[in-house]
Amino acid sequence: MIIREHVSLKDSNTFGIETSARYVAEPASPEDIETTLQNDRLAPLPKLVLGAGSNLLFTQPFEGLVLRPRFRQFTIREEAGERVFLTLGSGLSWHETVRATLDRGLFGLENLALIPGTVGAAPVQNIGAYGVELREVFHSLEAVNLRTGEFRQFDRDACQFGYRSSLFKSQPDTWLILSVTLALSRTFRPRLEYPGLEEELRRAGQAQPTARDVFDAVIRLRRRKLPDPAVLGSAGSFFKNPVLPADRFHILQQKWSDLKGYPTAPGQVKISAAQLIERAGWKGKSVGRAGVYEKHALVLVNLGGATGREIADLSQRIREDVQHKFGILLEPEVRIL
Structure with missing residues (x-):
């Protein structure tokens, strides 16, 4: 495995931010990771696990080791009735994996x-x-602890899944995930609870959609x-x-009657951050x-040549305005480094 030094990350984050990493490694086997963790020069450095860079905002160079996993396994491990356990x-690529499951008659993604x-x-x-979360089809994963070198299996409970969160998000760059096993189905059961998706299919004249119809509608x-x-x-x-307590949401609705919310757990309502x-x-506005x-x-978008700090500052101004108007402090989904 080659270790590269002083590497541009502009093409490795979807914001297109010009930044760099001191070192970059692309492990393709557990042995590659063990070798890296035993390297006297690399082991003490801060580490960043980087996939496609689609949920990151860099505000400064990363003065450590970026690990870009290159594990490419796609294995049907076993079938139990209509359930199929697929290890990835x-x-x-997530999207290409979803496409590949449909090509093989596996449903759920x-x-x-x-x-x-x-x-x-x-x-x-x-x-x-569109009404589905990963945890609904998740079975287990294998990961390595980048601090101790321990290899470990995690079942669904151990992952501590929440709304756009998990154990791994709460302990960033502690674990590098090697593989993920999903429990998919040979029988397609459409999930059309999300209003926009059902409407899109209806407009296309697909009253009884196939899995491919749903896939294509989501893409559109x-x-x-x-x-x-x-x-x-x-x-x-x-x-x-x-996500707000239902009584607080109803108070907001008294002032903004067309504010939309969707019940989640009992007594809780999820509201659209976009509408706030x-x-x-702020919609359509720019700062620099x-x-x-x-x-x-x-x-939020990079209009051309923006720095990560410019985008982070814009996000903070939006948070402050929304909190002032609605009393709600928005939480970033994107990780800011």
């Missing part, structure tokens, strides 16, 4: 199409979209809402959708070379 290397990033990043974030919806990172750098949704940002007047996407207020 953490370096695989179609609502998660076109989410940027790698398989290894999916459990860190507990990715979710995402492309309508989100910019192409090759044109406008972004990290998708910059903030989490806040839009009502605070950083801006809020004109088609979706939850997306």
Whole structure:
């Protein structure tokens, strides 16, 4: 395994921020990781596990070791009735993996199409979209502790999944995920609870959609809402959708009657961060070379040559305005370094 030094990361983050790393390694086997952790020069350095860089905002160079996993396994381990256990290397593209499961008649991931990033990043974030979260199809994963060198298996409970969170997100760069095992199905059961998805399928005349229909509809919806990172750098949704006690949500509705919310757990309501940002007047606005996407207020964009600090400062101004107007402090979904 080659260790590169003083490496540009501009093409390794979807914001397109010009930054660099002191060292970069691309392990493709557990032995590569063991060798790295035993290296006297590299072992003491801070470490950053980097997939596709689709959920990161760099505000400064990284003066440590960036690890870019290159594990490419795609193995059907066993079948139990209609359930299929599929083990995936953490370096695989998430979207291409979703496509590959459909090609093999494996169902459960179609609502998660076109989410940027790698398989290894999916459990860190507990990715979710259009009414489905990863934890619903998650079985287990294997990871290595970058501090101790311990290799460990994690089941679903051990991962401590929450809304866009997990044990791995709460302990950043402690664990490097090697592989993820999902429990998929040979039988397609459409998940159409998300109103926008059902409407998109209805417009397409697909009253009884196939898994491929759902996959294609999700792609259309995402492309309508989100910019192409090759044109406008972004990290998708910059903030989490806040979850409020139901009584507090009803108080807000008394002032803003068309404020939309969706029940989650009993007594809790999730509201759209995008609508809060839009009502605070930020949709389509820019400050210098950083801006809020004109088609979706939850997306911050690099308008060309922005620094990470410019985008971070914009996000902070938005947070302050939303808190002042609604009393809600938005939590970034993107990791700021």
